[in-house]
Amino acid sequence: MSRHRAPRHAGPRHSSVRRGSGDRGVLRSARVRAVLCLAVVLALATPGTYAHWTDEVQVSGTAITSGTLDLRVDGQDQVTGYTTLDIAPMVPGNSTAAVLTIRNNGTAPLSYTAATSATNADGKSLGAALVAKVTGDTTVTGSAPATTCAGAALSGSAASLAGPLLSSARLLAPGATEKVCVQVMLPTNAAPALQGATTTVGITFTGTSDVS
Amino acid sequence: MTRLLQALLTGGRRATCVATLLALGGSLFVSQASASWAAWTDSAAVSGATLGAHEVLPPTTVDCDGTGVLVPLTFSWPSKDPRYTYRAQLVDSSGAVRRTDLVPESGQGSYSVTYAAGDLPAGSFTVRVSSFLTGSTTWTSATAASHPGSKVSVLFVGLVTACS
Numbered sequence: 001m002s003r004h005r006a007p008r009h010a011g012p013r014h015s016s017v018r019r020g021s022g023d024r025g026v027l028r029s030a031r032v033r034a035v036l037c038l039a040v041v042l043a044l045a046t047p048g049t050y051a052h053w054t055d056e057v058q059v060s061g062t063a064i065t066s067g068t069l070d071l072r073v074d075g076q077d078q079v080t081g082y083t084t085l086d087i088a089p090m091v092p093g094n095s096t097a098a099v100l101t102i103r104n105n106g107t108a109p110l111s112y113t114a115a116t117s118a119t120n121a122d123g124k125s126l127g128a129a130l131v132a133k134v135t136g137d138t139t140v141t142g143s144a145p146a147t148t149c150a151g152a153a154l155s156g157s158a159a160s161l162a163g164p165l166l167s168s169a170r171l172l173a174p175g176a177t178e179k180v181c182v183q184v185m186l187p188t189n190a191a192p193a194l195q196g197a198t199t200t201v202g203i204t205f206t207g208t209s210d211v212s
Numbered sequence: 213m214t215r216l217l218q219a220l221l222t223g224g225r226r227a228t229c230v231a232t233l234l235a236l237g238g239s240l241f242v243s244q245a246s247a248s249w250a251a252w253t254d255s256a257a258v259s260g261a262t263l264g265a266h267e268v269l270p271p272t273t274v275d276c277d278g279t280g281v282l283v284p285l286t287f288s289w290p291s292k293d294p295r296y297t298y299r300a301q302l303v304d305s306s307g308a309v310r311r312t313d314l315v316p317e318s319g320q321g322s323y324s325v326t327y328a329a330g331d332l333p334a335g336s337f338t339v340r341v342s343s344f345l346t347g348s349t350t351w352t353s354a355t356a357a358s359h360p361g362s363k364v365s366v367l368f369v370g371l372v373t374a375c376s
Contacts, residue, residue, distance in 0.1 A: 073256040082258040089266030091295060092348050100258065108252070126265055186265060192350045196267035202259035209252040 067108030067174075071207035074101050085184060085201065087145055094145040095185035099138060102180060102205060104172035110207040111169035114180075117202045118161045124197035127161050130184050134158075134166060137181035149181035161201060171210060268351050270342050271298065274359040276375030278326075283373050285332065285361055287339040288324035291317060296343040299352075300325045303340055304333040316346060329373050332363045 073079060087096035104110050114134075118127025135151035142148050153159075156168020161184065172178060182203065186194075271289035278285045287300065294317050302311040310333055313325045325339070342356035359375065366372045 069252040069254045071254045071256045073258055077256050079256075079258040081260040083261065085261035086263065088262065088264030090263060091266045091345055092351065096263065098261075102256075106254070110254070124265075126263065130263065184263060188348070190265070192352070194265045195351060195354075196265060198262065198264040200259075201261040201263060202257060204255055204257040206253060206255045211251070 067209075068106040069108050069110055069207060069209050070104070070106035071110060071112055071172075071205060072103040072105045073203075073205050075103065085182070087184075088198070090145065090186045092186055092188045092190045095148050095183055096144065097140040097147040097149045097181060097183040099140060099179050099181050100203070101177055102170075102172065103177040104174055104207065107174045109171065109173050109210045111171045111210045112166075112205050112207040113164065113169050114166035114203055114205045115163060116161045116165045117204070119200045122197055124194055126194055126197035127199040127201065129186065129190055129194055130161050130199070131159050131187050132157075132161050132165060133183040133185070135181045135183070136179070138179045140181060140183075147183075148185075149183040151181070154180070165203060166205075169208070169210075171212075172207070266345075266351075268296070268343050268345060268353045269293070270353040270355050271357045274339060274341050274357045276339070276359045276361055279372075279374045279376075281366075281370050281372050282329040284326050284328045285373050285375060286324050286326040287341070287359055287361075288322050289341050289357060290322045291320060292343055293317070294319065295345055297346045298323055299342045299344060301340045301342075301356075302327060302332070303338045305335045305337060310337070329363065329371060332361065332373060334363050334365075336360060336362045 071077075082098075084098040085096050087094065090096075102112060116132070118130070120127060133149055134154050134157035135149040136154060137149045137151045140147050141150040154166065154168075154170075157166050158164055165182075166180075170178065184201070269292060271292050274287055274289045276285060276287050289298070292298075297314055297316040300313045300315060301309050304310050311327070311331065315323045315325060317323075327339075338358050338360050340356040340358040342353045344350075344352040361373065361375055363371055363373045
């Protein structure tokens with residue numbers, strides 16, 4: 001009877017304190033914290049399934065039409081047998097020139113470049129020896145065999161008939177036209193071996209839709 | 213990954229640095245990637261323009277006039293091209309050029325050069341006439357028109373010039 005029993009809560013109180021400090025120790029573990037973070041991320045990333053009401057409003061009657069791209073030179077897609085630039089026979093210092101009208105016949109803005117080609121059937125390379133000039137002149141100056149484009153050469157225009165003639169793209173709004181003057185000259189120092197040479201020249205204008 | 217997470221969660225500076233670098237690199241990659249889009253094209257062309265270079269030609273013919281004793285010989289030729297100048301050369305039997313005359317076109321129908329009997333070499337000779345573009349001496353005719361002549365001594369007569 002005189003035995004005293006220790007209070008029951010004494011032991012457990014002590015053990016609960018220890019258990020609490022043990023939990024904090026576990027949370028301090030980086031691995032456990034990483035796993036918990038991953039679990040939270042996965043839980044947030046997992047899509048839920050919901051039921052909800054819907055409603056809609058329609059806007060109709062909007063017509064969308066694609067634009068057209070149509071580049072023309074002198075009103076045509078292909079001008080064959082173009083004789084305005086013809087000149088024969090040229091001697092050193094002679095030149096020929098012609099004004100071409102470039103038109104954006106489509107409904108979309110475009111920018112265009114130009115390239116030339118020159119045949120060399122006789123192997124004398126007359127085309128490579130000719131000197132080109134492209135200006136914004138609307139008329140030619142002088143008369144055959146010394147017709148010229150009197151203005152300054154356009155930016156990005158080449159002086160050769162072999163390859164690009166207008167490498168800097170020129171913008172044309174829908175329906176807009178632009179005249180370019182093309183001059184071709186046999187330089188005064190042309191080689192005598194070019195005597196009797198002939199070349200046929202073509203100019204291709206390429207328009208590209210412009211989204212700028 | 214686990215280690216990275218661990219390092220991040222424990223405040224590891226190295227992992228933070230690596231993650232920052234990865235993020236910056238990714239953003240740079242995205243910002244430098246260029247957009248591409250298709251464009252419509254259409255072309256128009258002119259073709260068939262023919263350009264030809266002149267070929268310098270010699271006179272078609274050369275004629276000679278003036279056979280006789282000590283008679284001057286005149287060699288003439290028709291006009292070929294108003295842009296030409298003609299080069300007349302007196303060539304002796306050995307092929308040496310004894311005299312050269314330049315005769316520019318002047319709107320006439322024919323041109324000529326006259327040699328006094330004393331200027332002509334003894335024996336047979338030839339007058340060759342070629343053409344070149346006035347103002348461009350390099351553009352010359354590849355060939356020449358020519359006519360022979362002679363100056364011979366005839367017994368009891370003297371020096372006789374002839375167009376042969």
